Amino acid sequence: MRISTEDYQGIKIISLIGKIDSSTYRELESEMLRIAEQPPGKILVDCSQLEFLSSSGIRVFYLVAKKLEKFNGKLVFMNPNENILRVFEIIDFSSDFSIQNDLAGALKEF
């Protein structure tokens, strides 16, 4: 797994590349929590290059969302692949997070 981040108009865009599973989620956790520490807490997770997301990774997003509550921040997901989207559906991910198909749609969420 690889993580790259960039700033765009006060929004942190985090691109996740590869697989997030029980052996790699810790890196994701520390990296995202570090970013979530800083206001304004606008985070866009680009899932377009994410191949796999395990339940450990999903837990990290909820953890991050909890951190963001104090800035009234937001976590938005963009362009997950079919498999991940299926997982998101099963766990009703969209009731807690916004999932968008493209960057334009995702940026509108902030």
Add this chain to the structure above:
Amino acid sequence: MSLLIILSVIFMFMTQLQVKHVMLGTTRNSARDILHLVKLDVENQYHSLQYHREYALSRYKIQLLNVMSLALSHLDNFYDLAERGIITEDQARQEALKSVSRFRYENNDYFYIYDQNLKAISHPDTALLNHNMADYQDIHGNYVLQEIKQIVSTSGSGFSDFWHFRLGEDEPVQKLSYNVLYPKWNWIVGTGVYIHDIDKDYDKKLQEVIDELKYLFSEIRIGETGYLFIFSGENKMLVHPDMAGEDISMNINPATGTLHSADLILASQTPEIPYAYFWNKPPRYPDLYKFKKESFVDYFQPLNWYIASSMYQDDMMKPINRIIVNQILAALLILIICLIAVYFISRHFTRNLADLTNHVRNMSTEGFPEQDRDHMQQLAFRVHDEIGELTDSFLNMENALHDYIRDLKVKTAQNEKIRSELNIARNIQLSLLPRELPESDEARGFQLNAAMRSAREVGGDLYDYFFPAPGILFFAIGDVSDKGVPAALFMARCISLLRAAVRTQSREESCLIKPDRVLTEVNDELARDNEICMFVTLFCGVIDLDRGVLNYASAGHNPPCLIRKTGEILMLDQARSSPLGWKQNNDYSNLSLDLQQEDLLFCYTDGVVEALNQAGEFYTEDKLVSLLSGLNTRYPAEVNKAVLDSVLEFQTGLEQSDDIALLCFRYKKK
């Protein structure tokens, strides 16, 4: 080593040949040189003898001249008397003859006078007086007086030697005479001395020379036993270590049958070339004429002497053989020293190496042997070569290994402790799960089997089933996020809460259990103070076995499969809902399904569909569905085993990445 020996032998053989050649040449040269020197010495001695002889002879000649002049002046007296007419010429002649015949000098030596007819007109020997001596011959057949007349008539005077009797003696001896023509009366006047004294002296001196040579030769050795000898042309051995004085004219060479002296004389014609022959070797081999000898022979003509050297060829070789033996001994000595040195050097190296090897061997069998460690340290410190360095490196490695193993032991002990604790935890976790039901429980209207395989000792998957009321089966399957101990603790909490919620409901609602309410209660409990946001996806259902109705609810769990008797497969419809643990007061939906005879309900966790193979591919729902479609008539336990085997085979060569829980139920209407 053998190469060294072969080289040495070849080298020695070559040297032997060369040394032999050189030494033989040297010995021969020295023999030739000595012979040459001896010949020069003999020549000197001979010249000295000759000189003495000539000197003695010249003394005699002066004496003869002196006495002759006296005699002639005496004759002149008588002639003068006649000339002056004091006496007649005839008287003068008679008186003169008489007077001269009475002359004596030296050793009874005398004068004689012959007339032209060679008649002895004056002679002390009365037997000869007045006899014509023209035909007189001495013992060698010389016409003595005719020779004298010849000399004086041509030269007026002259010396002549012949053999004659001494006065009063019978033995003829050599005599030197001086004769003068006295022209006034035409007489031949002569006188002579007996010169055998000179010869006697000469012989005496020659014998002295021979004696001197004998002494000289006794001092000279050619090579080991070679010697010199001289024999005369008359075959008389003059000088020889043990044959001096012998007549060798009849000595025959036993090896060839020829006259030995003749062979030697023949060899003297080539004094530069050694004459080789076979001879005996007394005292050891007096009769064995098989020893090769070499002789150089030279001829000294004035004395008619043959000077010769004599050497045994094997004696000539003796110094060479001694050199060769010395050389072989030296080579052997060097070889032995080399061998000893090589032995000690290699022993020095191999001993250290053997010690090191032994140490290493001990290490592999006995761990770290302390007893020879000190010895090894000394070796590393003391020996300054590759072995020492190797030992030093080895000890360093050994120390590092020792420390590493010690650390490893500590860590292993810690790990072992953790592992044993985990094993206990695993047993506790497994004891939380319900007991296996009998395979065929058709009397109660169903078949059920559940299985679990954790990725680690303990896992976060769970399943449960029990009968909260008669004819009512409650079942659940769940998956806690993450794995290992935290997940296991969360799972244990979850399963406890689940059972408590079901039992509370069954008591309060008079056996009417609503799965959505069960989930809500458990969720509220789990979500309280869940700072780390752990969660569990859960599917639970209640089956009225008598009526064949399934009520179920899902909290974000993978939908179970329903496999009809026909092989048709359905994914159970379910409302979207979050997993348990995230947020309190979440609502879950209840759904219902009428079961048909032989319907097979298959519940699983995502460890099945998200299993990875070595190519990085997922197992997927599709693969699961196609596997299940062929298992529609099998017992639930067989279905579970087939799925588990299929997943394990799929991820062959890889660690199991996630926990797996399976629960399979078949409805069998009573």
